[in-house]
Amino acid sequence: MTGGQVKVFGKAIQTLSRVSDELWLDPSEKGLALRSVNSCHSTYGYVLFSSVFFQHYQWSPSATITDSDIPLNLNCKLAIKSILPIFRCLNYLERSIEKCTMVARSDRCRVVIQFFGRHGIKRTHNVYFQDCQPLKILFEKSLCANILMIKPRLLAEAIALLTSNQEEVTFSVTPENFCLKSSSGESLDLTSSVYSEMSFGPEEFDFFQVGLDTEITFCFKELKGILTFSEVMHAPIAIYFDFPGKPVVLSVEDMLLEASFILATLLDYPSRTSSPQSLRLSQARRSDPTLSGAQEGKSRVSQTPESISRAAPKRLFPKDPPDSSSAAETRRASASQDDISEVPESVVSDMEEGQSPSPLRKFSCMFFGAVSCEQQEHANHPLGSLAVASDSEQDASG
Amino acid sequence: MKFRAKIVDLACLNHFTRVSNMIAKLAKTCTLRISPEKLNFILCDKLASGGVSMWCELEQENFFSEFQMEGVSEENNEIYLELTSENLARALKTAQNARALKIKLTNKHFPCLTVSVELLSSSSSSRIVVHDIPIKVIPRRLWKDLQEPSIPESDVSIYLPALKTMKSVVDKMRNISNHLVIEANLKGELNLKIETESVCVTTHFKDLENPLLPSDSVSQNRHPEDMAKVHIDIRKLLQLLAGQQVAPTKAVCNIVNNRTIHFDLLLEDVSLQYFIPALS
Secondary structure (H helix, E strand, O other): OOHHHHHHHHHHHHHHHOOOOEEEEEEOOOEEEEEEEOOOOOEEEEEEEEHHHOOOOOOOOOEEOOOOOOEEOOOEEEEHHHHHHHHOOHHHHHHHEEEEEEEEEOOOOEEEEEEEEHHHOEEEEEEEOEOOOOOOOOOOHHHOOEEEEEOHHHHHHHHOOOOOOOOEEEEEEEOOEEEEEEOOOOOOOOOOOOEEEEEEOHHHOOEEEEOOOEEEEEEHHHHHHHHHHHHHHOOOEEEEEOOOOOOEEEEEEOOOEEEEEEEOOEOOOOOOOOHHHHHHHHHHHHHOHHHHHHHHHHHHHOOOHHHHHOOOOOOOOOOOOOOHHHHHHHHHHHHHOOOHHHOOOOOOOOOOOOOOOOHHHHEOOHHHHHHHHHHHHOOOOOOHHHHHHHHHHHHHHO | OEEEEEEOOHHHHHHHHHHHHHHHHHOOEEEEEEOOOEEEEEEOOOHHHOOOEEEEEEEHHHOOOEEEEEOOOOOOOOEEEEEEHHHHHHHHHOOOOOOEEEEEEEEEOEEEEEEEEEEEOOOOOEEEEEEEEEEEEOOHHHHHHHOOOOOOOOOEEEEOOOHHHHHHHHHHHHOOOOEEEEEEOOOOOEEEEEEOOOOEEEEEEOOOOOOOOOOOOHHHHOOOOOOEEEEEEHHHHHHHHHOOOOOOOEEEEEEEOOOEEEEEEEEOOEEEEEEEEOOO
16 A cells, blocks of 8 residues: 555544444455444444555465355454554655555464555554454345435535534435434423534435435434545445434445445334334335335324424334344355345344443344344353354364 | 524624623523613522622624514513523534524424524535524513622722733632632732642732722722732633633723622623622
8 A cells, every 4th residue: 555545544444443442354355344343233334445446455265165165254353442553643654654565364363564664664563363253234225215425525514513412413304305403302401402403405415316205313423434534535425224223324435445334223203103003114114115105204294394304203122033034044145245235135123132221222223133143142152153153164164 | 472683794793603602601501681672691690600690781783683572571571591501602603604693582392592504515505504502481580680780889990901811820820729819909900819828829910000980989088009809719710711702892800898809891892790709
């Protein structure tokens, strides 16, 4: 990598550091992927650097299963606190670094990062990693009803105008309008944060497709990190989403790299229907997109415009037991493919019961159903599922 | 009750924003009083605010190109709202370089002061940002506690030195003690004094001016060299000094010996009265 490429790479590291304390390096034939997922599995970050991003890219599988000839990838998990300081002063690195090399070898469990600067200065970092299989997420963003593309600067500029200190932000869309809101809390006293709102017309977007009038709420911190990264890449940001409770995908692509961030959204319903009805409506939405749109339209028509735009969130957490056959199917699919965009959408929905209390508990973890199911099988060992997978593969290769 | 107002002049908008920032430094929660001619930000001397009180007054016609209000009744044509000062300041902060600003009393699920800011975005299109600030309407029976404070007859009045200089001095004194003695006399001398068991620090300001005394003043018979002094909580003074982003047009300090210190500031066309009681 040259100095400019180091800056982009470092920005990706910084953005993923907002997601989790851990990071996977996942090299493959297509290029080098960075993956990160937070502890309550409500945010997943993925950045794929194409092999042509690098001046030189060499990859070979560490081993092959003799039967199926499927390559086993390097399983490389790093602590963010080890790698983030290396890419801290990016503007300085961009100017002073002529070349950067990264070499990872599975037999030595370390990544060697070398910076070659002016005047013959060479800086070497050895970062040790844990042999741990990366988590992969199954979500087909192109199936989302709502797809928007916008210049990150416009969105970042608007977000700076929100006065709220709250942790969440709300996108509200109709075919004619995009509305950005600070998520309003339910308390009505003076100490409440200011509720802020602003609208964009479709003409401000590079692409504006709204197939489903909806309102989604998700974490503000991650959005800001993603926008910072998008601005460095000078590429429009694409936003894919459906309805509350389904994840939102924020995606940036250009010739050299693609980045996707999948964020859980707050479960809420604009209508004030009772719980059983809302649950049924939610299930109906999942089963039939067309019906889902119709239902959404009906619930909207019955309310005055003002109350629609300011409906208070009503938090419902579906308590369906995990669908074990579906989970098994997604696990099998995950084992056979490594491109997230080629995997069909998972509809497993589950709330982890062992989760510690935190504001993020409000968010749906539906796209991590498979992981949740595995973790339930190994209740005493949180990372048991990953370790087991790793062990079994080692047995196969032995 | 109705209230609707609009600012279109950029200088007026920036001035209003600065006033709002100053209020946010002085009072966590305050009362906004809306009357046909004036806006007032009011802090009455509750024990919750350490006995400090504040009265800030703006002539509405100096700021607003449009101003419509209807009070609770014809004979009581005023509106009193309680709000968190920081919320208003933060909403107005987004109004830098705005083309227009509107303020309106609304009731969306809860009573709000709605601030609408019209901006120009980098894509050259107009952008409207709406902020809803939660408020509480103060009932008529509580208005009597929110009237203009009477100005006590002072022993010494003196024009303050540059507030920026004072702030610099008081900031450093704050590191030594929370108790400050401020004293002044009729010879244009002002002292800021910190006394602890281990150290005593005094900063002297000289050659200041004293305002002309009314003829029936108590101070008429006072020796010019005699110091009138008040022992105060230094943090209260710092709050006042921290809020001054632009040098005031006039800044007078009135001292009632051992009882009260009263600051009388004029910021162009906005007046501010700030009272700090003596520590017992």
